[in-house]
Amino acid sequence: MQRNTFLKLTTALATGLLLNAPAHAQTTTINVAAIADFAGPYASVMPQMQGGRLAVIEWWNKEVGSKLNVQIAVKTFDTRYDVAQTASLWPGIKAELKPVLLLGLGGPDAAALQQRLPDDKVPMLMGTAAYGFGWKPNQWVLNLRPTYPHEAAGFLEWFRTTKLQDKRPVKVAIITSEATPAYADMAKGLQSYTKANPDKATFVEAIWTEVQPTDLTLPVRRLVNAGTDVIVIQTNTAQAVAAKRALQALGKNVPIMLSLHNGVVGSSKALGDPNGFADDFEVGAIADATEDDSAARKFYRMLQEKHGLKSGWNAMTIMGLGQSILAVRAIEATLKAKGAGKVTGEAVRETLLASQFTSNDLMGVLPGMDFSNDAPFPTGTSKVNIATMKDGKVVRAAGDVTVPMVNKW
């Protein structure tokens, strides 16, 4: 409904402008910079994400932008997931491209630019979940999704209320690594949540292992013996595979909760069994990758048919879609509020903080966006989608599950 009125308004505006404007209409170009990693640890998933990002911008330019005489131009930069590279690249990007928005990738971009962007006045949108160390007020680095412990908490609450008979606290363990602070942060946040909510969850243990573990049989046995209900693995596929092998060796079946970048499909593929992670879960505060005909799926199909989207229907592409759709909607709203000439980074951030985008605006990819100044992620609207696997396909287990309150740790 909002979109129809919006379209009507834009058409009216455009007509009005056309009638009053001089003979030729100027197309304003708005620049957006995209940060990518084609040679570092995220190189395997980059093409999918990039495909999603670019297709949405293509779509917006054709469907909405052309009517507003605005085109969004995207330029991609490879930072190899390296802080120094990002830090040295950014001033050039800022000076030459003058972007109003950055589509970020992960930890190093946030680290390198966190302190600079408030001075440079360009907001950055991240498609991955947030980290605890980014949880500060007045941020210009904004995450579409809340933190990893938030998403885990959402899942754990759902698991407790639906899968446990007497709704007792969930016994949760986490397997992670100290290789990067980001991974270590996942355990810290989860532990803090369980400490603050002893009625909802109990923390069994954090298993610290390598990024590529050799053997997890004995540590996992410790978890099983302690009666763990859920094992959380939000780091990478290698750890998921090692944990699954350990469970198979022990002959036990404890559900594993994965995140989207190491989801059920990717992990099953690495395991070599297309149905390997059946009865495990992948959780994220963004559209899930099920085959159901959700609004996001329809959007994806439309992009596929009409706008040359080649990436598959998976979590990475969805993250790219989410990033871009929020970006274009924010730019759109800023255009509406301030006019084509006044779309600056500062204005876009203001829009992001002040507006509330609904799920419809965001084509069902995100559950709505509602930023505030105290956290760099949506505190109000977070809802997670929980998917599992059956017969080698991703199926939805639960949608729009509320995320409980998680305090800063």
Add this chain to the structure above:
Amino acid sequence: MIIEFINYTINGALLGLLYSLVAMGFVVIYRASKVFNMAIGEMIVLGAFLLWWAIQSRGMHPALGIAVALGISVLIGLAIERLLFRRLIGESVFSMIMVTIGLLILMRGLVLVIWGPQERQFPAIFPLAPIILGEMIIPRSLAIGGLIAVLAAVALHWFFNRSRTGLAMSAVAEDHQIALAMGISVRRSIAFAWALGGVLSVITSMVYLSGKSLTVLSSEIGFAALPVALLAGLESIGGLLLAGIIVGVVQGLTAAYIDPLIGGNAAAVVPYIFMLVVLVVRPTGMFGWKRIERV
């Protein structure tokens, strides 16, 4: 409780034997050519990718796939010797280390370009079912790997210390120029060392990754195994077994009992601290050659 402790100790020892297998690739190259191969982790990843390509991608039977991978890795080892190290005979320690560092960067990049960064399934060459002794669970691939490590160490120890060719190669490890002066072909020695290193890399990757997933980041194990090489002393192959078992057990017990206490990954750092302590007491490792320095 006791049974658990024994289980942790045994598994730690087996993990340590895996490290000594990795370190063996390193020591063999050093023992026959006086080159410190920093790129040992990348060689293991390369060997793993060859195995993956042969068995998963080409669908060969595992035995055939292993043979093919071994053959190709021997060729690669020989190529590395021909292209890189032939020129460096007689050069300083620095140059050797730095060339292998350059090799490390190069190999990492090549693996990325040829095979891409996706996580891949690594074939389960050893059966997945663990060995169960009463209440103890022992991963089968690690157990078989431990056996392989012991056999390889014994064979290589005999070769380098008792056989003619091996002793000649040990001379190369002492001093290239003197070995040349004595009529030992340094080139052939280095070529053999790298070929053998390639073979060991393939075998190590089999034990390390059997049934798990493979990506370019798997090369981290190279750095994890270096303390073992140093603890044993860089020239000692037999000593690797003991050093491996010590490091593995220390690491395993730390991971089992101390990590949960402190909520951090002490197990990763403990091998290094242990190595530091031993090196201060015995600067050339437990069984390394004591070099007599002459002016």
Add this chain to the structure above:
Amino acid sequence: MDPSGIFSTSYARDRALIRTRAQWVALALFIGILLIYPWFASARLVAIANLMLVTSIVVVGLQITTGYAGQINLGQAAFMGVGAYAASVIEVKAGLPFWVAVPVGGLVAALAGWLFGLTAARIKGFYLALTTIAAQFIFHFMVLNLPSDWLGGVNGFSLQPAQLGAFVFNTDRSLYYLFLVVTLVMVFGAFGILRSRHGRAFVAVRDDDVAAGMMGVDVAGAKSRAFVLGAFYAGIGGALWAYQVRYVSVDQFTLFNSIWFIAMMIVGGLGSLVGALIGTVLIRGVQETITSLGPDLVERIPSLSSDLIFASMNVFLGLIITLFLLLEPKGLMHRWNILKANYRLWPFHH
């Protein structure tokens, strides 16, 4: 060697670093260009220059420890991290200004260097290289596991920009001048140290430490000093890095960073201070060129997918380094010196 016609008639002249009037002029010109660089360089080039300046301080330190004193040091990034964290703690917890934080960062790193230097007295060659790798892992572990109040733990530190009185260093240009001044001071300091008896002691220890000991050089002390100096430089570099990026986190100082520093030193030339600077500029320059060219190449050759191009770029870099090591293991400075000597001796061969 000197051009023909130049003779030294005093010890001071013989020891001088700058030997002819032409060299003075060249130096003055070079420093002049460095001073006016931000005025004609684009914003990106200034940012790249900032990074190069900070890195070159670290690599100069590494050159002192490894190139001049022969102590292989694969943990330079860890010392840089120690400096960065020390400076951050001073800035964030004690609220002291940057001109206290940076030197303190250097000193704390020097202390860490001294600790590892203690082992160097006993442990040699490759074994020493590995104890320095241990420094990396120990640094990583300690930062992540000590209480967050002490060293930031998982959260790292966010810093305010450097301030001198009322002037705030928060633009690339102002940072450039700050870094330039510090780099010039540190590099001249290094030249001075290396010309003195300490520098000669370093070279003696590198060439043959047993013989040096017999000649009366304090070998253990020299090795220790080499580590302390190298770590001090790394610490200063790290502290400056902290003020440039303004967010320190333990994954900015990994073993791979150490390896890259060594590569820069090798490409420039082992045992040459100028070589350290050249190596840094060259490798960083190639990295940046690759990053800049990448997007354009992707646009112009759409048939090659972007991931192939970017990955190939990194192979290219590794290839350069390996080729360098094969064809000219003594680095660029060696080539340059040969060229200079040939030029001066022409038409004679030697």
